[in-house]
Amino acid sequence: MGIYALRRLLISIPLLLVITAIIFTLLQFTPGDPLDAYIPPDQVVTAEQRAIIRHELGLDQPKAVQYARWLQHAVQGDLGYRIKNGEPVAAEIARRLPPTLLLMGAGMGLGVVLGVLFGVMAAVRRYTALDNVLTVFAFLGISTPAFLAGLLGLYVFALKLKWFPAGGYQTPGDGGVLDILSHLALPALILSVTYVAVLMRYTRSSILEVIHQDYVRTASAKGVAYPRVVSKHVLRNALIPVVTVIGANVANLIGGAVFLESIFSWPGTGQLYLDAIDARDYPMIMGTTLVLAGTILLANLITDLMYGLIDPRIRYT
């Protein structure tokens, strides 16, 4: 398994290289130049000043040279400097990553726990009122875009019911653990909605496939208690496709977090990404892409390794 993981990690390297090359190429086709974002439209800057800034930002170099330079530094762990404010890209990402991981972790944790739980409940009580209600909610959850759910959630829970603060990461001047948790709760819940819905549907259908297998009937016939049949014999076998879905949805989770971070003024990588795109901040866009792509690849690897833990029949060669 160790060799398998290593091989997968090595494959990731050319993959990341291709991703950055594609993003860099796409950026060159994006209208708007970093300098136009750097200098506000109503600001009078002489041609001389413009040339100084362009040279300092390295934008006067040929495109291929710009990419090669970026890559040369990136492999040494230096992601360059932000055009917008000259701060090191790596440091900005490092500062923004913990809030994003916190939000994604909480959203994913809630999503997995609630999604599997509801899925089991819906499968065991198939075609009952409970199953129907959960199914309706699942479809609502799958079809509601994150930004809409975010705005609705803010309106209902922050503005009308006043259960949660209306966005932000902390109360200025407070910033204790409980303060941050109270700010985290609402965006994490909303981020988990799609996850809950998707996982519930998969868990339900996967369990229904397993629950009529012979070995399940055998277990019941042996006199094993029903809850134990479900948890031990059914769920463990039904979880494999579910784990695939968990891993595959990490990319969606990141997508959702990008929008939710903006709506909730959550100071994470998603917001940073949108900022960087608005400002055509090439080094920042490249750096964030690299980190997010790396996260997704890592999530996929972890998913694959999880199979082995759940199902001992699976071997890595």
Place this chain on the structure above:
Amino acid sequence: MLKRSLLGLTLACASLGTAAADKVITGAFDVGPGGAPQAFNPLTNSAGFTWLNKYFGTLVLYDVNFKKISGDLASSWTVADGGKKYTFVLRPGVKWHDGQPFTSRDVKFSIDLAMNPDSGSPFASKFANIKNVQTPNDRTVILTLSKPNAALLDGLTNFMILPQHELAKIPAKELRNSAWWRTNPVGTGPFMWSKYVPDQYVELKANPGYYRGRPKVDRLVNRYFKEPAAAVLALKSGDIHFTYLSLDDTKTVGNNATIIAGPSQVVNYIGFNGTDPRFKDPRIRQAVMYAIDRATIVKQLYGGGAELAGCVVTNAKYVPKGLNAYGYDPAKARQLLQAAKWNPNENVELLTYYGDQLSKDVLVTIQQMLAQVGMKVTPRFVDAPTFGQTTDKAKPTFDLVYAGSANGPDPDVMYANLHSDFTPPNGTNRMRVNIPAIDKAFEAGQAETSPARRATIYQDLCKASNAQLPWDTLWVAKRFGGASKNLVNFVWTPAPGGGRYDDHAEDWDIR
């Protein structure tokens, strides 16, 4: 805020120890068009002055109505030698936040720094006429100009004076993005730097040594919001005390806050690509004016919250009577287009960087109105960098634009937008306006020192722009802010770039 959370009780107990007794005003001071979130360099900022002037000072500043300029760090000044010599007497006893005395050398240092191309400051062009800065003593600054510049004082109203003892050690080139601006900047304003939590908020604390007296509140917090709608929600829920509002927001804020309305001083216009022969004929630009029912748009879409603009100048002092009103007249518009041999099958693009709903409604309405007189336009919405790149190109290929230009109390700010010397890449005359009468009027207005004669010059300029239509000026919209009803003595107005105007922040208080 804590008691609102699900963990209400526990949290309330946990927070007892940290509950601060000090007075704090929290606002979204960098949301909206005048804001520049997380940009703290007053030399390169063209917006965000609402926040910067809380801890930096200027020599002079406007009153909140932008009618009169009075002294801030300068207690008085005189203009001599036909407008070529400005002598400022500095206020005595002013200290930097770190306790160092503020002197004339700081003023000289700041102006020299702005004029150094390495600092990348747009003030370099505003100060282009300054020949030298002398400091005969600690409290006197003499600016000698190569030729008169009547707009110099206006330019100085948002020029923040910086501490020489802190900044002289940083090379001008590095200063642009220096960490100094966001770690512990030292100013002379009513508040001093306390804490910056990147992407979340920046906090100032009261300056006990402020020359007008210690501010009434202890802390001033500027919270950042990526989405303006989120800031409005935070205002409604009571999390913050102030934010910028859109016209639609003013309808929903209700009883949660006091709505502050003021003229944006931004004139919206339809611009024509001056290098494109299709738009050379002035009758085409006139036809567009007659074709757009501006009164109805202002009434229906802006809910009356905008004033028609007769020319490129918005300050009423410089707008003469007897301008052509270009009242809605589609028949005349059609005639003019036919006379100018406009091809009704030609489809032109109307480029804009505005992405808000109101502007979208406006552009769709304009599209329909122009279609009725035989001019096909297609609005195209892009972001600001794309707009900049499209219009800054050496050989621009755009057709029409719908844009806004920050005007302000002194018409001289329009110099760089309309004078032929400022055609890109040398400036922001993106429409490539090249009308000799307008060039001359801007030059004369800058050189003239008598306020009365200056007024006549700009009135003539207004008349000329109304007749020749370098831009089809449409209207000046109002802009809005929402302030919590708990605020006392709170002063804010939607100035371009955030000011600077005298908001007496030291008197702001909270119930």
